Each structure stands twice: as C-alpha cells, then as structure tokens.
Amino acid sequence: MFRRLLVCTDFADGLHRLGNFLPNLAAGGIEQVVFLHAVPLWTKGQIPREDTEKMERARDRLSRSIPETVPEGVEVAVELLSGPPSDKIVKIAKKYQSDLIVLGTSHRNSLSENLFGSTTIELSGRTRIPLMTFPTELISALTSEELALRCQHLLRYIAIPYDGGDRSSETVERLKYYAKDRPANSLERCLLAWVVDAGVLHKIPKDEQLRKANETLVPIKADLEALGLQVDVEVRLGEPIVDILELAQMSDICAIAVSADNLSNLWDWLPSFRRELLRRSCEPIIFFPAHQD
Structure with a gap:
C-alpha cells in the first residue's frame, strides 16, 4: 500500500526500534525507510x-538501532x-517523497492537543501525506519477535x-488510490464496518437502516475486490465506538483508517465518533487528510 516511510521519533515513543526490523518491513513491501529526529x-x-x-x-542512539547491512532493495x-x-x-517528507509519515502517540496524554501530539495536529493541516499514529504503549509492550511480525x-x-x-467515503477513495499501485505482500484485506447506533432514535426502523447499510456497502465491496483485495463486511446494531474497537481487536486488524479535514480544530468540529476512536484505539x-484541490 505504501512504499516510502518517514519514521519520526523522539525516542520516548520507541519508534526508533523499527530500525531493528528492516527485513520485516521489506517483506511487507516497504522500499524506503527514513528515520527523522528533530533536536530543539x-x-x-x-x-x-x-x-x-x-x-x-x-x-548515537539511532545508529545503534539501525544495522550496518540493510536488506537488498531497501533504502x-x-x-x-x-x-x-x-x-x-x-x-x-518532500525531500524523500515519503508516502506515509509514522508518528508515536500515547493514551496517557490528557484530552487536549496532546491527543495526537501537537506535532501531529499541526501536520494534519500542512500536508496531504497520510499520517500513521503508532501507540507508544503498543510498541513498548511487544517483544522483538512480536514487533518483527507486526x-x-x-x-x-x-x-x-x-x-x-462524506468522510468515510473519502477514506474508501484514498484507500483505493493507494491500493492500485501497492507493492506485493502489502495490503491484502480490509474490513468495511458499519455500526448502526442502537442508542439513537430515528424515524426509520433499525431493521431498515441495517438493510440500507448492507445495500450501500455492496458496490463498495465490489470496487475494492476489483483491486484484488479480500473484503469483509460487518453491519450490526450497537455502539459504534465500542463495536469498532472490538472488531479491530477480534479480527487481526493492523490499523484503522479514517479521514478528516485536519486536526487543528479537533474539539470544535470533529464528530464525536472519530474523536473517541482516535482517543481510545489501541491499534x-x-x-488521511481530506483531499484538497
């Protein structure tokens, strides 16, 4: 799906550990890894x-994490x-034409700009390059063997x-865009998950909402399958945040994809679903910063 990673680390996030797993990243289709550390x-x-x-x-710290010999075909x-x-x-990111920026985030931060970190929030308004936030708690909990597989x-x-x-449709379109030219052994499978909120009153009966949701996802599933992806569909009645996070935990999900304009005005405009998903996900x-012409 992505070929060129820009891994931004402050060392506290543990992302510099990824330097020890270059062969594993290469096996997943990664062709370039750039490690960046900015010193105040x-x-x-x-x-x-x-x-x-x-x-x-x-x-010195970065050099200890990156082996002298790197896999063939990986820069x-x-x-x-x-x-x-x-x-x-x-x-x-511009210098190396990175197509994914990887940053760390911690759930221990308060519900403020530190939800993603001020750097991530600022980046969301300055670049159209996708951002991947990696929970610090996840990296620190994994053994070397587990992180290699990850x-x-x-x-x-x-x-x-x-x-x-519109935002979930934007996510699908961006995923399709990157899937068209994905490297071998990269993106293989995706899960389309639509949770109809059981706690919200609507004039339309819940059974009818579930039926319409399933019908809506049929052509989307077909479009993704046309790109060679295995597509799972889950439509259920429940609590959107709780159910999405449970699906991620129980389905071998590697990451959850979302779209929005940017994160700079997070508390003013971001729908509560996405806000809570970003705050609570352990994955x-x-x-995807929203596409801008």
Whole structure:
C-alpha cells in the first residue's frame, strides 16, 4: 500500500526500534525507510543555534538501532535536524517523497492537543501525506519477535469504519488510490464496518437502516475486490465506538483508517465518533487528510 516511510521519533515513543526490523518491513513491501529526529534549538544564548551535544547523542542512539547491512532493495536514511519538528517533517517528507509519515502517540496524554501530539495536529493541516499514529504503549509492550511480525504485517489488514457520510467515503477513495499501485505482500484485506447506533432514535426502523447499510456497502465491496483485495463486511446494531474497537481487536486488524479535514480544530468540529476512536484505539490509526484541490 505504501512504499516510502518517514519514521519520526523522539525516542520516548520507541519508534526508533523499527530500525531493528528492516527485513520485516521489506517483506511487507516497504522500499524506503527514513528515520527523522528533530533536536530543539539551543536557546540559552542570545541567538538560537544547533545543540551539537544533543545532536551527537541522538545520532548515537539511532545508529545503534539501525544495522550496518540493510536488506537488498531497501533504502535507509537518517536525518537529524534542529528546529521545530513539524517544519522538519514537511521538509524531509518532500525531500524523500515519503508516502506515509509514522508518528508515536500515547493514551496517557490528557484530552487536549496532546491527543495526537501537537506535532501531529499541526501536520494534519500542512500536508496531504497520510499520517500513521503508532501507540507508544503498543510498541513498548511487544517483544522483538512480536514487533518483527507486526512490522511485516504493518499494512496487511485495514479496517474502515463506514457510516455513509462524506468522510468515510473519502477514506474508501484514498484507500483505493493507494491500493492500485501497492507493492506485493502489502495490503491484502480490509474490513468495511458499519455500526448502526442502537442508542439513537430515528424515524426509520433499525431493521431498515441495517438493510440500507448492507445495500450501500455492496458496490463498495465490489470496487475494492476489483483491486484484488479480500473484503469483509460487518453491519450490526450497537455502539459504534465500542463495536469498532472490538472488531479491530477480534479480527487481526493492523490499523484503522479514517479521514478528516485536519486536526487543528479537533474539539470544535470533529464528530464525536472519530474523536473517541482516535482517543481510545489501541491499534495504529491511518489518518488521511481530506483531499484538497
């Protein structure tokens, strides 16, 4: 599905560990991995400048995580820069033509801009490149053997929460776009999941809503299957957040895909479903910034 990863790490997120699993990433179709760490500028003097001491420490930490010999057919690069992380991420993503930006996120953060981290929120409004947030708790809990398998199957099975709205339709279209030119052993399967909210009163009977949901997903399933994907469909009555997260846990899902304009005004406009999904998911989230002409 994606070929060129830009892995942005502050070391606390554990994403630098991925350097130990380059063969596994390659087995999943990844052809380029760029590791980026942005060191804050040294501001104790009158003029901000590079913090050379922290730069050297960061270089040493990354070098220990990346083997000298890399798999054939995989390009690996390390970028250590000084300055605001979001600025450097946009610059490096353009330099290497990255098609997926990987960032860490922690559920221990408060419900504020730290939901995804201020860097991720800012990036969502500055780039059309998909963002993949990887829960820090997930990486820290995996053994090396488990993380190797996770890297190999990083993008194998994607869940798409669908509700008939513009944003879920946008997610499907973006997934189709990337699936058309996906590398071998990458995206193989997806789950179209539509949970009709049992707690919301509608004039239309719930049985009728379930029937219409199933009918709506028939052509979408056919379009995805035409791209060589195995497509599972789940339509049920329940609690959307709870049921989507349960499906992800019980279906070997590798990531959940969603779309939105950006995250900068998260609490003002983002529907509660997506907000809660992003906050509560223990699985990686692929965030597609909405397509803009």
